[in-house]
Structure formats: C-alpha cells, structure tokens
Amino acid sequence: MVQLTINNIKVNAEKGMTILEAAKSVGINIPTLCHLKDLLPSGACRICSVEVEGYRGLTPSCAFPVSDGMVVETNSARVRRARKTIVELLIENHPQDCLVCVRNKNCELQNLSETYSVREHRFVGEKKDHAIDISSSSMERDPAKCVLCGRCVRICHEVQKIGAIDFTKRGFYSTVTTPFNKGLNVSDCILCGQCILVCPTAALREKSSLKEVVSALNDKNKFTVVQVAPAVRATLGEEYNLPLGTDVTGQIVMGLRRLGFKKVFDTNFAADLTIIEEATELIDRVSNNGKLPMFTSCCPGWVKYIEQNRPQLLEHVSSCKSPHEMEGAVLKTYYAKKMGLNPKDIFVVSIMPCTVKKFESNRAELAEENLHDVDAVLTTRELVRFFKIAGIEFGDLPEDKFDNPLGESTGAAAIFGTSGGVMEAALRTAYYKLTGSNLESLDFEAVRGSNGLKEATVKAGETELNIAVVNGIGNAKKVLDEIEKGSSKYHFIEVMTCPGGCINGGGQPIHQKPEKIMKRMRALYHIDANMKKRNSHENESVKVLYKEFLVEPNSPTAHKILHTHYLDRKKILDN
C-alpha cells in the first residue's frame, strides 16, 4: 500500500497502480484517449497529463506508477490548458464533419472538445488528406479522421495478434495503414472489427448495407425476410441506455416487423440445426478415424484467419456453414418450396453482431447458382440507425414472437453468442447421440467465462472427448502449433475470433464500459436457463425439417444445402 495525495484528497493505492487508476478509485475523472484497459500503457496522446509535485513537466497519468507521498494535481489551470491545447490541435487536423459522421454523438474526440469547451479555431494549418479505403466488404478505413491514438494497432497486434495495420511514416505524414498502403481486402486483416470497437472516432467503421436493405424492402416483388443472431438481443438495449445485459428479443422482433419485413426469423433455429450437423460430423470423425481435432466453423473471422494463415489445416475445420448461412439456405430451398415462393424473390437480411459476416455473405462458396444464401447483413449498430430513421421508439415497443417454422429455438442455440456456447451446445447433443440420454447437468462451467483458452474432458459412454475453447484469435496460435506438430490431444475445438465471443463482436454497440463482456454473457446464459428445451435435438421444427426435407443429419441433401468448403487464401494473397 502506498499513500498519496490527489487534489488534496488522501488516497490509499496499491503498489504498481497508475495515477490514473488511483484517481479513479476516489472518483476523480482523468480523460484518456490512447489508454486501453488491460493493455500496457502507451502514453502517446498526453490527454491524461497531470501535475506531479517535484516534476518539471506534465506527467501522463496512464503510464506513471504511484509512489508514497506523491502529490498530484489533476485539475490545475496548467493541466487544463495543456489538455485543451491537445484537443484543439487534434481537431484542427481532422475533417470536422461531425454533422454527417457515423459516430456523431458517440465520438471521443467530440466529447473531449465538449468537455474542454473548445469554442474557436485557434490553429489553422495544413490538414492530412487521405483516400477512404472501401476495398473490403465489411469495413471502411478513413485515415483523415484518425487521431493516431494507436488503439486499433494495439488491439490488432497485442490482443488479436494479426497485425494487419500499423503506424507508418512519421511526424505530420504518420498514418495508421496496411503494408504498402494497400486495401484491407488484400491485407492480413480478417475484418473482425475489434479495431472499430476501440476507435475513438469514425476512422474505422463498418461498411453499411442499409441502402440495399431499404431498397429490398421497397421492392414489391421481393419477399424480404430477416433473421436475428443470438448475441444481438443481449446488446441492442445498450444503445437505448438500458442496463448492460438486458434481453430485448421481443422488442427487436416487433421493431423488425414494423420496419416492413414480411417474416422475422431466428438465427437460433439454424444454430440448433448447426449443432445437429456439427455433432454428427464430430461423432463421425471420432468413430471413423477422421481428421481430428475438429474445429467449429460458425465464426467467419476464424475461418478467414485459418484460410489466410494455416491453409494446410483447413481439413480440420467442420464443413458446416455458419448458422445464419444455414438459415438463409433453408429459407431459399425448403421454405420457398413450402410457401410456393421463387427463391430468387426471397431477400434474406441477417442482423449480426459481426462485421466479418458481411464478407461471409458475399463468399462465392456460400451461393447456389449466383443466389447467395444471405443477401445482406446489418450489424447491431446499423439496425439501431434503421430504427431511428423509421421513427421506431424502441423503449415503448410491445414484445412479439418470431415467425415459425424457422423461429423455434432451444436454450442451446441462445448461448451460441458467447465463447464456449457452441461447444456447450454441441456437447449436449453429442452426449445424447453417443449415449441415448441427456446429460444430468446441462451447464458446463468449465467452458464458460472469458478466459482465452478453456479446456475440459467429457465422458460420453465409452468415448472420452478432450475439448478446448478459444476466444480472441490471438489465443489460437498455441492450439494450431500443437496440431501442426502432431501433439494435439483435443478432439473438438471451438474458436471465436472476438474476445468473449459474438457478444463482443465488431458490429456491437461502441462504448468502453469494462464489464460489458461478463454482463452480456450472463444475459445469454439467463435465456438458456429459462428455456423449457435446452438441447438442440429437442427442437421440434428442426425435427420436422429433417423429416420433410433433409432426411437425416449429414445426408447428401444436408451436405448440399448446409455444408460448404474453404479456400486457400494464403495462395491468393501471396499472388
């Protein structure tokens, strides 16, 4: 314990704490910009400068450890003037087009400008001028809006361990960009969007598909339907100031209906379907000496990662399409036939917590005769914008239920949106398939939580399954290296690109509240626990689908409709 004085308040702080943390513990707010919780401080932006007695210059509080007897002033005139100048300099090298900016009212630069009452342009000078990178199908990069805080670079290098973008050049010409300033589409980027979540401005943002969706809704010849991913219902409320982890499923369904979608389906239905297919594939691989360990394939970021970095291991990835693609495929085959619709007239929109899903829906492998399984993907944030334009007051919406038959789901599907969820759901069904009875306790505590690598061993009858759950693509390297060496003991591995899983996906509401992952996770487990049916194989609509159309899991029809193949993208990128 050390004792220091901050703004004449006596503070007891732990050794090793930074001034920033110590100040926060007694309710003193110090603004930050480049600071990222849980990562090493970079001290680049200097907005958190404070005065420390005995030191000549100002000190960055995010990178300075407390010591005994330290006297700190966080709010002196000198500190305020320095901070204001920093903000003014940042603003003057910024387009200042807030009125037409996607991050208007949710921008840290705007907040700082407001906090420090910047009311005039004291500095006028040359502005940086960069083209907007619209090369990828998921994300846009607008370096003119970048304030060079480096948060995206650190998330990409230190957390995701991809390193697609970095600082280049220096001084005034410094930019965060890809190698050789090429488009994101030909870089190492997997489009996970974690950089969007930490970007304080709109320098990184998703590529909006709102126009396509609106024009499909206005087209009278189109049968426009929508599906909602599990993770969206646990986060969308945050955009309406509801507490973290509020389940707003009913309101989303009603809101989507009011937007004019003919039918509102649940991606959870397809999640149950995925589990049946994936569990069957796993059992087949285990009992017939197939390639093991098997990886889940629900996460398109993960699939893109392994395609780009370890194409030699692609055989380990399950051939199942991801749930929303399965839902789209079933809609354009089984459902179209059942309802007497032309598959070409069906326009499937997915509401996803994810930016890579946009890229995924454009993949040629996920289309039948140029007819894509999913036609457009909207992120959680885009849906909120759509609600706003359409005059839908979310708080006052009555609840509604999903349409059937592609709206029924079990608890196992709900937890797809969190790290460990796919594994847990698959184990419940695999156990049933191997032993003929359901697990006694359906809760797998070992695969829950936000640890980067979780492992467990499950005994199902005579079969013993070693499983691993990876979240945050940066944690996948160890598991992949083991497989390459041939020393992997696992049978089944779930990988989700984003730390915490889809609930922390790149398309989710943007804010830096630290407890967001745990609270959103809890919301999904809560939905699961309150469901009458918690096993994917108990989903009645899925059973009917097999009876009427797919025959049985992994049947030739199921393979044609629900499975896919992958590409060696390393080869493509190298050329």
Add this chain to the structure above:
Amino acid sequence: MHTYIFDNYEAKDRSALIPLLQDIQGIYNYLPETALKDISEFVDIPLSRVYGVATFYNQFRLKPLGENVIKVCRGTACHVKSSANILFAIEHELNIKAGETTRDKKFTLEIVNCIGACSIAPVITINEDYYGRIAAKDIPKIIKNFTRKSVKQETVPAKEGSLK
C-alpha cells in the same frame, strides 16, 4: 536471390529487423515488397510493422533509385546562399519533387541537411561529384551533361533544353 543474408541472423530475432533491412537495401538499392515479406516471416514480425519501420527511417527507400542521384544540401550555410532556389530550379528542370524519381528513371532528387562542404556553399552532389558555388541558372547545363551521357547508350538524341 537475397535469402543468403538470412544465414547471418537468428530466426525470430526481432532485433535483426533493421540490420536485415539495411542488407536488403545494400543488395537492391531499395526495399522490394517481396523482400519485406521474407523478412517479416524470418523475424516473425507482422508485415505491417516491418513496413512501418521501413517508412519511419529516412535511410530506407521503397522505390528503386534513379540512374543518377542528385542531393541538394539544405544546411544553414547553403540556405543562406539560396539553396532553396537551387532546389526549385532542379525540381523545375526535372519536373519532379524532392524525394522523387523521374519517370525515365534517370534522376532521383534528394534533400540532405548538410554535406559538410559549407565553404563551397551552395552545394549539390550528383552521384560522387560535388558542384559548389553554383547558381540556379547553372542547373540546366549541369543536368544536361548527365542526360547526354546516359542518352549516348540510347538511339534517340536529347533535344536542347528538354529531358522528356
């Protein structure tokens, strides 16, 4: 082609990055894209960071040099002796900006901060030769000398006062 340089370094040694970049530039006179990719794999540093380092330091070039390298001294003594005019005259003559290479790859124009030849300011160097106490009006003549030299090998003779 350049892979032999890796023999002198230990794989995955991050500190080898800058020496490796220098070696590559020693071979090619600039840093080709493929070489940066090879370095990135060898030292196990993402390509974006390798590229970041290569663009951070002035000593590294990502484009090949022209046949003749013109360096204009912009140090204090030369500045006082109007080296800004000299630079402008060269830029005008070659139709490029400092740091660029002409389209025909004949000339690269660079700025240096002090050559250490202040006594003959303003001074420029072309390849190994020093040109001191020059004025802007001398520039076309000096440059023409070099165009004629290199044009000799080609069939098209350069016209008076034109480089293109």
